[in-house]
Amino acid sequence: MQIAHDILLRSYRSMRTIRDFEERLHVEFATGEIPGFVHLYCGEEASAVGVCAHLTDTDTIASTHRGHGHCIAKGVGVDGMMAEIYGRKTGVCHGKGGSMHIADLSLGMLGANGIVGGGPPLICGAALSHKVLNDGGVAVAFYGDGASNEGTTLESLNLAMVWQLPAVFVCEDNGYGEATGASYACAGTQKARAAGFGMPYFDCDGTDFFAVYEAAGAAIAHARAGNGPVMLHVQLARWYGHFEGDAMTYRANGEVASLRAEHDCLKNFRQRVTEVSLLEPSALDDIDASVKDEIDAAVTAAKNAPLPEPADLEADVYVSY
Amino acid sequence: MSKKSFRQAINEALRQEMQRDPRVILMGEDIAGGQGGTAGVVDAWGGVLGVTKGLYTEFGANRVFDTPISEASYIGAAVGAAATGLRPVAELMFVDFVGCCLDQIMNQAAKFRYMFGGKARTPLVIRAMYGAGFNAAAQHSQALYPLFTHIPGLKVVVPSSPYEAKGLLIEAIRDDDPVIFLENKVMYDDEEEVPDEPYSIPFGEANLTREGDDVTIVAFGRMVNFANEAADRLEKDGISCTVVDPRTTSPLDSATILECVEDTGRLVIVDESSPRCNMATDVAALVAEQAFDALKAPIRQVVPPHTPVPFATVLEKLYLPDSARIESAVRSVMAYKKAKQDA
Numbered sequence: 001m002q003i004a005h006d007i008l009l010r011s012y013r014s015m016r017t018i019r020d021f022e023e024r025l026h027v028e029f030a031t032g033e034i035p036g037f038v039h040l041y042c043g044e045e046a047s048a049v050g051v052c053a054h055l056t057d058t059d060t061i062a063s064t065h066r067g068h069g070h071c072i073a074k075g076v077g078v079d080g081m082m083a084e085i086y087g088r089k090t091g092v093c094h095g096k097g098g099s100m101h102i103a104d105l106s107l108g109m110l111g112a113n114g115i116v117g118g119g120p121p122l123i124c125g126a127a128l129s130h131k132v133l134n135d136g137g138v139a140v141a142f143y144g145d146g147a148s149n150e151g152t153t154l155e156s157l158n159l160a161m162v163w164q165l166p167a168v169f170v171c172e173d174n175g176y177g178e179a180t181g182a183s184y185a186c187a188g189t190q191k192a193r194a195a196g197f198g199m200p201y202f203d204c205d206g207t208d209f210f211a212v213y214e215a216a217g218a219a220i221a222h223a224r225a226g227n228g229p230v231m232l233h234v235q236l237a238r239w240y241g242h243f244e245g246d247a248m249t250y251r252a253n254g255e256v257a258s259l260r261a262e263h264d265c266l267k268n269f270r271q272r273v274t275e276v277s278l279l280e281p282s283a284l285d286d287i288d289a290s291v292k293d294e295i296d297a298a299v300t301a302a303k304n305a306p307l308p309e310p311a312d313l314e315a316d317v318y319v320s321y
Numbered sequence: 322m323s324k325k326s327f328r329q330a331i332n333e334a335l336r337q338e339m340q341r342d343p344r345v346i347l348m349g350e351d352i353a354g355g356q357g358g359t360a361g362v363v364d365a366w367g368g369v370l371g372v373t374k375g376l377y378t379e380f381g382a383n384r385v386f387d388t389p390i391s392e393a394s395y396i397g398a399a400v401g402a403a404a405t406g407l408r409p410v411a412e413l414m415f416v417d418f419v420g421c422c423l424d425q426i427m428n429q430a431a432k433f434r435y436m437f438g439g440k441a442r443t444p445l446v447i448r449a450m451y452g453a454g455f456n457a458a459a460q461h462s463q464a465l466y467p468l469f470t471h472i473p474g475l476k477v478v479v480p481s482s483p484y485e486a487k488g489l490l491i492e493a494i495r496d497d498d499p500v501i502f503l504e505n506k507v508m509y510d511d512e513e514e515v516p517d518e519p520y521s522i523p524f525g526e527a528n529l530t531r532e533g534d535d536v537t538i539v540a541f542g543r544m545v546n547f548a549n550e551a552a553d554r555l556e557k558d559g560i561s562c563t564v565v566d567p568r569t570t571s572p573l574d575s576a577t578i579l580e581c582v583e584d585t586g587r588l589v590i591v592d593e594s595s596p597r598c599n600m601a602t603d604v605a606a607l608v609a610e611q612a613f614d615a616l617k618a619p620i621r622q623v624v625p626p627h628t629p630v631p632f633a634t635v636l637e638k639l640y641l642p643d644s645a646r647i648e649s650a651v652r653s654v655m656a657y658k659k660a661k662q663d664a
């Protein structure tokens with residue numbers, strides 16, 4: 001599959017941004033300065049980026065508690081995200097939401113979500129908007145293997161089929177819901193679940209950007225063309241604990257080390273594009289350096305940003321009252 | 322007797338009741354943890370905050386059930402199991418997740434006994450954590466006990482300390498009605514002396530953590546601690562308070578609340594749940610209706626604003642009632658002078 005240079009560069013940059021953002025949060029969280037719960041997306045970058053590479057600001061996504069990657073891939077700025085995670089007034093949600101609630105509706109980013117399975121029904125609604133308003137948009141729900149067991153998710157698969165919505169259900173299967181393995185918690189297969197609803201099904205290796213890009217392209221094209229909803233099953237793995245502070249006692253020793261060594265989407269991307277001289281290593285090095293600066297700047301700015309003010313407490317509960 | 326944390330007190334209550342009664346079972350997400358994991362370790366978590374740690378190891382797979390992330394089905398299963406011979410204790414993790422399974426609680430468990438003409442028993446406990454102060458933001462910080470209190474057929478427990486938690490949880494497990502047992506997530510490491518042997522604390526009997534002459538403070542859950550702190554400081558200025566911990570919001574010990582207000586003539590209510598239709602409004606209505614003549618000052622409520630719980634620490638601090646706000650509410654009712662009434 002031929003992918004244009006600018007898409008390759010943009011995608012690499014996006015994946016690198018997610019990686020550095022998350023690795024940096026891991027370090028900063030350990031200092032105790034970051035409040036609340038933080039769930040890192042490291043290791044899963046190719047999924048968010050491979051899917052969102054096919055989307056525009058007209059299209060809508062709904063994310064999860066592990067949402068930083070989806071936000072960055074959909075174009076939310078790292079400055080506003082970092083400030084939000086630090087609980088600052090300059091954050092995308094003015095410090096009201098934090099890591100689990102980063103949202104920017106102007107970019108079609110319907111929010112990370114603290115409620116597992118909260119996204120799929122919302123995406124049925126977003127897809128309905130696209131359909132009724134006839135704006136050509138599609139709506140994409142990212143949800144985990146754990147979330148695939150929520151009634152809300154299963155009902156949404158059915159509703160989307162019944163209403164023939166331009167919806168894409170991206171099941172990010174990292175093998176765990178918190179400390180419990182998918183092999184314990186998920187009966188049957190996602191493929192069979194899709195088939196049960198008569199929904200077209202695509203799958204891919206979520207640690208390989210090119211595989212995700214290709215499968216997501218086909219899935220999204222199907223939905224965008226008005227052929228109804230689809231499921232995209234993305235097999236991947238997270239590199240950190242469920243949340244920061246999780247000692248991962250349920251994972252085998254060495255599991256993460258071998259993922260880092262063999263299933264690093266960034267390393268694999270670099271190898272793939274430089275081997276065949278699609279991109280120069282120096283172009284990727286430049287991106288690496290500039291992303292590093294960008295993340296440094298975001299953290300410094302967030303730490304120095306003003307806190308919310310008392311009046312913010314009661315603002316924005318209602319549009320009018 | 323030994324020092325135990327809130328977490329240990331709850332764990333001990335569960336263990337002792339499971340030892341006593343083979344029909345007591347546990348279910349919830351990651352309450353053991355590690356099943357299907359590559360380490361091959363079960364009981365890897367013991368719940369997201371470690372409250373049920375060790376119980377899978379002690380009681381095994383036929384008593385302790387990890388669930389898929391499917392609240393509607395497993396909470397419903399707990400209801401069904403309770404109606405058919407087991408005594409399940411289901412953990413909902415964060416009480417905010419009740420949005421995913423409210424039907425099974427509100428329309429099923431709560432209604433069975435009445436709707437079936439008294440023929441059903443649903444000896445079920447649903448444990449969940451509640452409360453702000455953890456920077457857990459709007460979907461993981463609510464204090465939803467008024468929501469459950471509103472529903473006839475449910476009993477609702479809001480323990481204020483490790484000692485209270487153990488005795489009230491044992492009572493909840495032995496109770497034949499569905500009980501919602503809400504644990505403040507900020508309190509898990511609080512410690513106090515807790516008896517090693519099992520004991521139970523009856524529902525609907527308020528605890529007076531101190532008795533005074535000037536002001537009655539009714540507080541719920543964690544707010545009882547704040548009320549005690551405020552009362553300590555006020556004592557130094559010669560203002561003596563009665564602090565009432567109702568322990569359960571349903572049933573509510575109205576008699577004790579009314580007696581205390583009759584004695585002191587002043588009432589401050591502290592409730593960390595959203596201010597409309599919460600326990601503070603409920604208690605205020607009770608006292609206004611039944612102890613009006615005893616009141617020397619208007620009833621004061623110390624409650625959060627009518628907003629979702631904010632994330633940022635500065636805002637969350639402003640949101641949550643604290644001992645300083647309780648203290649100033651008490652001072653304001655003490656300072657109140659009745660305006661001369663028109664003839």
Ligand SMILES: Cc1ncc(C[n+]2csc(CCOP(=O)(O)OP(=O)(O)O)c2C)c(N)n1
Pocket residue numbers: 064065066114115116117143144145146147148174176177178242350390392414418421
């Ligand atoms: C309704 C609901 N139930 C439970 C939780 C607690 N919780 C947060 S994340 C999570 C695991 C989700 O697993 P999965 O969907 O596979 O996503 P992953 O964390 O693996 O990305 C759980 C149980 C929640 N936030 N909301």
Ligand SMILES: [Mg+2]
Pocket residue numbers: 144145146172173174175176177178
């Ligand atoms: Mg998962």
